[in-house]
Amino acid sequence: MTTEKNRPSRRPPGRMKSGSGAPKGERSSPPPAKPGFEARAAAAKILAAVVDRKVSLDGMLDPQNGNPAYRALSDQDRALVRAMLNATLRHLPRIEAALDAMLDNPLPEGARALQHVLVLGAAQILYLDIPDHSAVDLAVEQAHADPRNRRFAGLVNAVLRRFGRQRDRILAQSAAVPAMPAWFFERLTEVYGADEAARIAEAQLTPAAIDLTVRSDPQGWAEKLGGVVLPTGSVRLRPFDRPITALEGFEAGEWWVQDAAASLPARLFGDLEGRRVVDLCAAPGGKTAQLAAAGASVTALDQSGNRLKRLAANLDRLKLSAELVEANMLDYRPEEPFDAALLDAPCSSTGTTRRHPDVLWTKGPDDIENLAALQARMLRHACDLVRPGGLVVFSNCSLDPKEGEEMVAALLAERTDMERVPVSPDRWPGLEEAVSPEGALRTTPAMIPPRDGVAGGLDGFYAVVLKRRES
Numbered sequence: 243m244t245t246e247k248n249r250p251s252r253r254p255p256g257r258m259k260s261g262s263g264a265p266k267g268e269r270s271s272p273p274p275a276k277p278g279f280e281a282r283a284a285a286a287k288i289l290a291a292v293v294d295r296k297v298s299l300d301g302m303l304d305p306q307n308g309n310p311a312y313r314a315l316s317d318q319d320r321a322l323v324r325a326m327l328n329a330t331l332r333h334l335p336r337i338e339a340a341l342d343a344m345l346d347n348p349l350p351e352g353a354r355a356l357q358h359v360l361v362l363g364a365a366q367i368l369y370l371d372i373p374d375h376s377a378v379d380l381a382v383e384q385a386h387a388d389p390r391n392r393r394f395a396g397l398v399n400a401v402l403r404r405f406g407r408q409r410d411r412i413l414a415q416s417a418a419v420p421a422m423p424a425w426f427f428e429r430l431t432e433v434y435g436a437d438e439a440a441r442i443a444e445a446q447l448t449p450a451a452i453d454l455t456v457r458s459d460p461q462g463w464a465e466k467l468g469g470v471v472l473p474t475g476s477v478r479l480r481p482f483d484r485p486i487t488a489l490e491g492f493e494a495g496e497w498w499v500q501d502a503a504a505s506l507p508a509r510l511f512g513d514l515e516g517r518r519v520v521d522l523c524a525a526p527g528g529k530t531a532q533l534a535a536a537g538a539s540v541t542a543l544d545q546s547g548n549r550l551k552r553l554a555a556n557l558d559r560l561k562l563s564a565e566l567v568e569a570n571m572l573d574y575r576p577e578e579p580f581d582a583a584l585l586d587a588p589c590s591s592t593g594t595t596r597r598h599p600d601v602l603w604t605k606g607p608d609d610i611e612n613l614a615a616l617q618a619r620m621l622r623h624a625c626d627l628v629r630p631g632g633l634v635v636f637s638n639c640s641l642d643p644k645e646g647e648e649m650v651a652a653l654l655a656e657r658t659d660m661e662r663v664p665v666s667p668d669r670w671p672g673l674e675e676a677v678s679p680e681g682a683l684r685t686t687p688a689m690i691p692p693r694d695g696v697a698g699g700l701d702g703f704y705a706v707v708l709k710r711r712e713s
Contacts, residue, residue, distance in 0.1 A: 340364065341364060450597040518580045524550075593687070630712040
């Protein structure tokens with residue numbers, strides 16, 4: 243942005259560029275309890291925890307055990323906090339780039355609280371259906387309420403009003419900024435190429451639609467529920483304004499919510515009728531339900547008793563059964579080997595940013611390395627749990643080959659008793675691009691275009707089929 247001529251070359255840190263006005267004086271009285279103020283204050287605290295301390299957003303938004311400021315809000319204000327945080331985290335690099343362009347100098351060191359107030363206010367103006375004056379006024383109130391930020395209240399007012407006046411121009415200019423942390427976009431570019439990395443970055447800005455895995459007749463249920471059938475066999479719903487539990491078929495257990503990509507690993511086994519299968523990281527149970535519905539005798543393993551309770555409740559609704567075992571899978575030693583094992587392993591979750599936009603701000607390269615090492619240990623053990631001739635499907639929701647292709651290649655070089663069973667593209671009409679040259683599945687958020695008023699995209703997933711050699 244242009245600056246005034248003859249303006250002094252040295253400006254205080256955080257000073258807005260010319261035409262913005264100067265910070266006002268301090269105010270000692272406490273802020274009035276304006277409607278929406280508590281929601282903005284809670285959002286700023288939670289944003290700081292995510293970005294500065296790498297705390298998971300899901301945990302802080304838990305209605306029973308989450309952030310106290312969030313739990314104290316009404317349901318309406320909680321929904322507002324979620325909307326503000328999701329918009330801010332999805333677009334944070336673009337918001338920060340626009341903010342930097344308005345300031346001659348960076349904000350003062352230690353002014354992270356002020357930064358969070360500004361980016362939350364900007365997110366409301368740029369990306370949410372919130373009146374500009376409300377976003378600006380409440381951000382100014384936040385600045386006044388914090389002794390560290392009172393002297394910057396005028397700056398907050400000027401900057402955010404400028405965001406409102408120049409909204410269209412800011413949106414157009416910021417579209418060139420990848421909407422994800424630089425370290426991760428660079429990694430995507432290295433792995434997928436610049437064009438595909440840009441497509442993935444853009445696709446993860448669209449919130450995920452609701453996908454259902456149905457027990458039978460996907461087309462029939464798509465017609466009943468007003469959705470479409472995806473190439474995965476899932477039913478994707480159009481936006482609706484009722485609780486998911488009120489939809490036809492929920493109480494009868496005809497379907498369950500499961501992202502389309504998450505439904506793929508269990509489909510890779512083929513015929514499971516009468517076979518003994520272990521689901522090694524089973525909760526919350528979507529894949530367990532798929533295996534049981536396919537006629538398998540399922541042992542569902544999870545190290546969390548609470549998560550197993552949730553899994554049991556889900557199976558009860560679906561009128562499906564499985565043997566539930568509470569155990570760490572690395573310590574699990576069954577009396578006899580299984581015909582098949584499904585290992586949907588814990589990972590960096592970088593493929594799930596459409597629904598979990600905090601992931602890229604709470605994880606980093608070291609996390610990917612450490613999780614890949616853990617997955618390698620888990621996969622080795624999974625291979626030991628199946629009989630000769632038995633199958634292992636390994637999967638996770640990471641976009642990084644360190645947690646997928648590279649880790650599996652290293653295991654196959656080490657384990658001569660295991661071989662890859664290539665997935666055929668012919669099995670997946672409409673999703674052929676997800677089948678890699680090596681015969682694994684690799685989905686990204688940029689796959690599956692929108693159609694018929696239904697959102698596109700799906701989670702980034704990796705899945706591969708391995709077989710234990712018979713001799």
